Amino acid sequence: MSRDHQQDVTPGYELPLRLLLAFRTIIDELHERLAGEGHPELRPMHGFVFQAIGPDGTTAVELGRRLGVSKQAAGKTVEQLERLGYVERGSDPADARRKVVRLTARGVDCLVRSARIFEELRREWVGQLGGEEELRGLEDALRVLAPGDPFRLDTPRWLGTT
Incomplete structure (x- = not known):
């Protein structure tokens, strides 16, 4: 060559x-x-979280599974986004024991x-x-x-x- x-x-x-x-x-x-x-205040990772939450919301356990992270890591991210006003947690209408994360x-x-x-x-x-x-x-x-x-x-x- x-x-x-x-x-x-x-x-x-x-x-x-x-x-x-x-x-x-x-x-x-x-x-x-x-x-x-x-x-x-948004970071690139937050876009993945928003997509994983989806239009119907999800639980922290399911969010962690979708993102491939632990429930604790998902929960920490949810807490941060909740403080910033991007998500909220509420009861699942089908099962009041379940907490569902939804986009605000x-x-x-x-x-x-x-x-x-x-x-x-x-x-x-x-x-x-x-x-x-x-x-x-x-x-x-x-x-x-x-x-x-x-x-x-x-x-x-x-x-x-x-």
Whole structure:
């Protein structure tokens, strides 16, 4: 292999780092915009928690299972989000002994704003890449490289953040 050709070869470790950097870039921008819209205390892990709670709520035990963390870690996160006004705990109408964690209006507002901001960021990336076709090609390539469910709720456990 010629010396010039060696310089053109991207090292194997760069791909996962670029993918992680792209993730960080879009998530950091999301949180900067959310902060500007009244949600400055949210962290990336909270989005996973909101999704795991879902529209019908869940128990702390089930939340921990969905996130791949202990009941205690899930409970601690719920306490933090409860203090911030994003979730509330209440009785399950079907079983008063069970405590269910639900999103508050503030939590739902955050999800609605996040969805809108993600769409804005995607449109910006379309512009940066030169058009919808270019971004769609990137998304299609990533679906080939990383097939399956794109939203793994147990990512906080994998990252070791809870």
